[in-house]
Amino acid sequence: MKIFRKSIMGLALGAALTMGLAGVSQAAGQELKIAFPVDIPSWDPTAVTFPAGQSIYKAVFDSPLFVGDDLEVAPRLIESWEWADDQGLALKVTLRESVKFHDGSALTAEDLKFTFERAVNKKTLALNGMLPTLASVEVLSPLEAVIHFSSPTPTATKGLAFLSAYILPKAYFEKVGEEEFMKRPVGAGPYKLSDYQRGSRITLEAFEDYWQGAPAMKQVVFEIVPDSSARVAAVESGRVDVSVQIPVREITRLEKNPNLEAKVYPYSEIYILQMPSYGESFNSVHVRRAMNMAIDKAGLSRAFYKNAAQPLSVLATKGSPGDVADLNIPFDKKAAAEELAKAGYSTQNPLSITLYSTNNTFPSDYDVARAVAQMWSQIGIQTTVEEITVAKYLELSHSSKLTGVMLYSWANATGDPEIFTGRILDPRLRFSTWKEERLAGMLDELNRQMDEGKRVAGYQALNREAAEQAWSLPLLQSISTIAYKKGLELNTYQTGYILPQEYSWR
């Protein structure tokens, strides 16, 4: 009897181990598992601006235009385009031939018209806000259309490559209705959605008729793993092939693992310190300049980002159009203290402020805040760090009730200065904290300027002034992290997109 029981237990344990190990030694065939930090809110990619989830949308849907690693706008579903006038009110586009949706139907200008006019009519869709001047789409032929804008929109092409810009299938959408579309979405992207478990797992099957060719990875699974330590454990144990957004110190550790590659790479996003113009402590330009000069940005990059995060002096990423290459605000503690003294503050008579920061929203956010607080305290700005969520910060900012500085990350996959400075400093927008009223008119003009050279020069001048006035303090260009199994051919991009359709096993 005892032997029987023992053998049963032995079998059970053996079964458990084999089941467990079977899960670990994955078929390095054509399946790919990615540990991803967030789930998308819904399967309508035009409804939300959700930078973190764009990689998932780009697997199932496709966009009119696309921004690559060089931050240039490239053809995608739209093959070519030209302005029909010189005021930026009508953009003539030619769609790519032979593009199919997952249900086999052909993509035509009618689908473009349907998607965009749906956004025009529904203010709750994010696409409405991302292309605010969109008026209508005129179909000329199955593959040609003219997009009409209500006012000059020189950055229309950037908008067509950015958040929420995707083309939905008109016939399928109208046939099944919105609710059913959300459960069984159909797009023109490289993968079809085969199973969706909310908050847990997204299973995708390769779309053989994808216009760029069928992807090498036939099945891609996005495992939604919100906890960063669990994502690290997942790639280390081999349960997933790729893990993204893991802490930078883990990258250092994983680099030594012979089975894994681990990378820190630059990302088209900037870490900035947002200041409320309505906050008394920040009224003096001397205080703001002192705050700027007291931060050792290179030191922050060294300490928290393995030196991969580029220090910034203007509200633009290095190499992007709005960047002013020769402007550099150096780290100078002495000069900072002197500047602060002009406002009447010093270590003997310190100014007290609060620095708000998120924790674990972007890599090392809280650590950076604490370091900056230390740097400021050393010159006479007594800083208390307070933890806050993005939602809470947005609420304070939108109702103009922000009482301190906020460490914020500003994503902009296009690199265009309109989406950096143009939004950060527009006093009318809910997202800006520094309200300099005269900038409203200046930005309106810049955003209507069809001459790209003049537009860029205008933004560069604005960036110069913003740096001198220290309206918002740029810190570093963001970095993104990734760890993956050796043997996987994988590209990383400044836009931060994870594009499994391009991956293959060596």
Added chain:
Amino acid sequence: MKNVFLLLGRKFVFVLLTAFLLSMVVFFMLRVIPADSLGMMLPPSATEADAQALRVALGMDGTVLHQYKVWLSGALRGDLGNSIFFHQPVTGLLGQALPPTLELACISLLLALLISIPGGVVLYLLDKKKIEFAADFVLVLLLSVPSFLWGIILIVVFGVLFPILPFMGRMEGTPVVDGGTGFLLVDLLVRGQWQAWWDAFSHLLLPALALALAFSPIVIRVLRSSLIETANSQYVNVARLRGVPEWRVLLVHMLKNAALPTLTLIGVQFGFLFGGTLLIEVIFSFPGIGNLMVQAIKNHDLPLIQGVALVFCMMVLCVNFCVDGLYSVLNPRLRSA
């Protein structure tokens, strides 16, 4: 028998009243604390006019009392509103997310009982022995480790160092259970899908163990104390004098009586266990209501927070209701109201 029904009836009314009061408290508190749900939903170019339009569209205009009345009239009809972030009815999201959490809670409770009952008995047996000090020390150590730390430790030990158990999601593959209850262990068992059943069960083990390990130490302590108390009761001494072997005295006579205070504690702790699911579900990427609540809070999704809070309240009230009932069953003296 009529007494029992009266007792149960009174308790049921109490449950409903508490649920109603809680819904009011949560609703008003969420709106008194300034929380702009729209911030997450609007694009950077949004103006105040756009915000107001969205507010109206989502039913967030009007006084707080008016909003509550709208919500309550919907709730009584089974409509808990729409999630602002997911653009889906709250009841749908809850319906999908509740069964995994209930499954997790039940398995945790089972594991906790498997750990704490023998644990409590063992500790009682070590009473007044030299090794008791060491055992006590270990127990206090276990008591001080919170459930989310257990979760991370278990992932490192059984997920990475000795990778024998999975730690992400509910299953490796996709469950093929059309029209099931949502309780995978039941659905798969009924359909005879053994490998899938084992897959689902093995995914439950680590998160349930993390919760159970946080739950057990205090139950062990209380059970140990109750056993020590009953050890010198008259009926126990009589049983010993009658020649009943010690192990029978322990298991048949003492345990039943020592179970009563332990049962109350389990009822109270079960409420905390549901609270523990929030962090555990996030760490183990388990798609339950704990995970849903964390997402709702991050996104200031007021209708969803309200819905999940209500569900948590109902679950805790149900558990306490059952514990009260069980108490009356085990202790005949409590059956008269």
